[in-house]
Amino acid sequence: MTNHSVSSAAAPARPGTAARRILDVDALRGFALFGILVVNIAFFATAYPWHGVDDPAFSSGVDDAVRWFVALAFEMKFYLLFSFLFGYSFTLQMDSAARAGASFRARMLRRLATLFVLGAAHAVLFFHGDILTTYAVLGLVLLAMRRVGPRTAMITAVVLTVVVAAFIALASLGGLGPSTDTAAALAGGQRSTAALEGSPATVIAEHLRSMPQMLSALASVQAPAALAAFLVGLAAGKRRVLAEAHRHRRALRTVQLVGYPVGLAGAAVFASTGGTTGLNMVAVALTVVTGPLLAAAYVATLLRFFGTPTGHRVAGALAPAGRMALTNYLAQSVVCAVIFTGWGFGLIGDVSPPAAVGIAVAVFAAQAVFSARWLAGHRYGPVEWVLRAATNARRPQWRRTA
Template sequence: MEQQTKRIHLVDSMRGFSLLGILLANMLIFQYGLFGTDKLNLFPAVAGNSIFYEVTVILIEGSFMPIFAFLFGYSLLKLKEGLVAQGRKPGWALSRRFLLLMSLGTLHSVYIWEGDILIYYGGLGFLLLLFLNRKPKTLLVWAIVLMSLMGLLGFISDSPSDPSIIEMDKETLTYVQETVTLYPEGTYSEIKHHRNTESPIKEDPVFLIALLLLAPLISLPMFLLGIYAAKKSWFQNPDMESPMYAKGALIFITLGIGLKLLKFVFPGMVLSGGPVLSIGYIMAFALIYSKLMSPTWRSRFAAVGKLSLTNYLMQSVICTTIFYGYGLGWFGKIGVSAGILLAVLIYSVQLFASSWYVSHFRIGPVERLLRMGTYFTLSGKVKRRIS
């Protein structure tokens, strides 16, 4: 029981830590829009923007969402095992959970913010059902093969002379130029209408289909590695596993950053350094957790992780209120470095607010809703089936 408690606390803390990186990466989208993050020249110039932008892209962007995906897969297997132990059929319960995630994501993307991930996670969950009963070796092979394929695709550069790419870029440029003036001054209804009707992706069905087909190839490996880690009982004993964490952190952080830096050598190529770097971050956090982190800070990160869905949605509410016209209207105005400081401030508030919340309540409001839908009970607790 003690080892299980250590594992749960570490996983919760790691999930809480990943939300900091997700907020730092999403801050670019909150500040410049989903399509404006690589077109900063269209926004008011702020000193140091380019330097802090490149640092964020290399160290943060694409390297923390995979941690969340890894933990999603890890927790999914534990949830399935818990349902089986209670005599329940996991397929129906998990399907309800995925449908509820997709519903929450739809509401989130339509009414709050365009950078939602919940729809995608819910949809991919149905695919993950095919892998929950697979052997660890099978999961590892699938993860490595898919990650390698994504790496090979990165060596196929976009051709700037491709007519479809040129046309897409024109539509994107027009869309971003509209957001530059609309988002910091527009009303809630104006911004919502623009986001839901004028998006370049929604106006290009071919590109959207291609994106939907490639998306699982990009992120599925981390989900599968999470299931693999759960089957292999990773994080069961953090103190004993610390040598593995140290080696993994050194190898994967070095390799991940190296892959990301290759874009400066081969412009236009998208290499899969993000997931590799995320594995390094996972190992580094586990090492710090087991050797350096005090019990107080462990509990704070764990509290954020226990309320991960609530905190994720609150980040969207807070940041859209700060940056959009119906709030402070800071969209595109404060710069990347100030955005990083703002993200750290918001996350710091969540650290202490989450700690207070879990000391008074057992579960977060959105997490309770998700459990009610998963277990189909008003209490949000699984009922043991008596055979």
């Protein structure tokens, strides 16, 4: 969710320049933002998945196929991509502080504190599946480890991933995983739906009620997996992998050749057991290991694609949304809350999985257009401006100068 100050609004057409490399990073962030929305909107459109069951109102073959595809290609992958980019951007923040002669530790503490406040408000008001508070807390760990070398960071990430996967698998085999009483889950889904479609007060109350369950899921799976991705991003930043992608063509091809077959195999098992709704813990453990490989394959594919003329144009379309990732992430939740909950139209439970994905595509397309227009006249997105002001403890320039 972090951002940087170099503009990509007027990136040159020729590949290989510094601006072009920044454009690619922003485009990756925009791509990740789209994937996050596709996953999250399913949890706005119906409350049943929060209770471990699919919405019984949508059980057609098309509905099941869309849910399966989202679980296969998106769930447990795109938040890893976002986390990787957070770790990578951490190195950009380090470089920025060094150039300014400022204390990186003080800057980052202010930045993480602001992220936590924004995330807490986001979780209570609009979406209790918020990731910003988790990033803020894990950012403290990354801050403490900022001086480790790339090799140590990668080894730590691999060990952490294996330990988490082993813990989940052993807990499941020992009967400690979640068990779903279908009747109780359906009743819970109905109760949560009624609360979320009621009024802003009942929406907030439901978010607070479900917060302990959400925090437990974050602590056991998402947080350690995100920390591992942070460390991979930190290592990539120190090795300038994204900034000098043209020097790593062979490695990118290897990542694709390994990541797609292994990652898709694990994703197929995960999707076939219900994805993040079913939460088959053996499948989750498998995905903890294979999901990062598929996410890495996505990154490798996009970096190679962005090096082509067509890919460069696609990167140019994605990059503005990525430069305003924090603003757009929060705006996605606000828009979805207005569409689906008591903050607005209260359509929760009335929109099928295919329609929800269609809405996600439309929302992201609108954000891409808006972001490009906004950045034509402003240096930062609105929330990025606030975050930068807090980070640097001074007011940044708001509009672009001629």
